Amino acid sequence: MLRTFLLAFLSTGWLLAPPAEAQTRLALWRLKPLGLDTRTAERLEVLLRAEASRIKGFALQPAAETEAILSRPENAALRGCGGETECLTRIGTALGADRLITGIIGALGEDYTFDLKLVNCATGHEERRINEALSGREDLLIPAIRQALYKLAAPELVTGSIIIEVPVAEAEVRVDGKPVGKTPLATPVSGLKPGPHRLEIAKKGYTPFSDEVTVRFQQTTRVKVDLVSSVMTGLSFENESLDPAPRVQEIILPPPPPNRIRAAAWGTLVAAAGTGLLAGFFGWRSQAAEDLVAHAAQNNTLDPTLDDTISRGQTFATLANVGLGLAGAAALTSLVLWIIDWSSDGEPTTSVEAVPGGAGMRVRF
Known part of the structure; x- marks a missing residue:
């Protein structure tokens, strides 16, 4: 009897259990x-891959799996897709994805642009597109492209928050004209879009405070206000704390393979220098033999024993000429290799794979 009751209870619990949250299959x-x-x-x-793997509700397809599927003979035509929505839809369908992200990142000097789009593989339509530009240091691309990804895949998560610290209790706080509570606020004012927001703090007997406060993507703006003098006394930005606490996964990209062209250029340059030195030595020996014969001729002391000296001098002269020719050829080859190396960008292509790091990650550049 007890066993029957337990089985019935467990079965009922299983039936009433909430279904697992469906995840959108995402491919990049x-x-x-x-x-x-x-x-x-x-x-x-x-x-981008590591950040996409963190977005709740999405399951990112590993890069290796994407490449393996598109490398199949039956998908050869898809690899030539030029970015049209129709062929991107077919690529997403072949990958078994619900959504497909693709795009372009461009650079011209210190100006950068990125054009990312999200394709709905079920409807065959471009669901969302982000086209943004920025100027400045290259490292500014990192936060910009992170924010662009969230705008593309989960725009509702493109938010920040404000912590308001006022040493006066029961002061009314408004953000963008909407009341958010009275000081001290128990929690940050969250869910705010990045950009400027109007902060107002007022209490009877004090001069009202009103100023614009900037909210940043996935950051908390900490504002300190002295309501007595109605001035902002502190402003700082902190990364929003996530629950659970982020586990940082360090991604170390493999070192680039050796530059074979540059190595060959150095090798031929060293060979040219060595051969040139050897040719110089043979030339010196040849000149010494020639000077000896000339000195003997001036003093009328020529004798048959100088024949060996003359023969050696001719041999040294031949070796010197050959050495100079080889050194010249090696130097010319080295010059050509250096020109080829300098004209290339010197950046080898390596295969890298995103490694999700929980709620946080670090990429070593």
């Missing part, structure tokens, strides 16, 4: 660089 394909060196583009793709 061909982040094409324009004017950006290949290795930097690969690092940004590592970052």
Whole structure:
């Protein structure tokens, strides 16, 4: 009887248990660089993949699996897709993905642009597109492309928050004209879009405070206000704490393979120098033999024993000429190799794979 009751209870619990949250299958394909060196583009793709794997509700397909599927003979035509929505939809369908992300990252001097789009593989339509530009240091690309990814895949998560510290109790706080509570606020004011927001704090008997406060993506803006003098006394930005605490996974990209062209250029340059020195030595010996014969001729002391000296001098002269020819050829070859090396970007292509790091990650550049 007890056993029957337990089985019935467990069965009922299983039936009433909430279904597992369905995840959207996401694939990332061909982040094409324009004017950006290949290795930097690969690092940004590592970052993009690791960040995409953190977005709740999405299951990112590993890069190796994507490449394996598209390398099949029946998918050969798909690899030539130029970015049209129709062929991107077919790629996403072949990958078994619900959504497909692709795009271009371009660079011109210190100006950067990225054009990312999200394709709905079920409907065959471009669901969302982000086209942004920025100027400045290259490391600014990292937060910009992270924010662009969230705008693309989960725009509702593109938010920040504000912590308001006022040493006066029961002061009314408003953000963008909306009341958010009275001081001290128990929790940060969250869910705010990145950008400027109007902060107002007022209490009877004090001068009202009003100023703009900047909110940053996935950061908390900490604001300290002295309501007596109605001035902002502190402003700082902190990364939002996530629950669970982020586990940082360090991604160390493999070192680039040796530059064979540069190694060959150095090798031929050393060979040219060595052969040139050897040719110089033979030339010196040949000249010494010639001087000896000339001295004997001036003093009328020529004798048959000088025949051996003359023969050696001729041999040294021949070796010197051959050595100079080889040294010249090696030097010319080295020059050509250096020109080829300098004209290339010097950035080898490496295969890298994103390694999810829980709620946080670090990419070593």
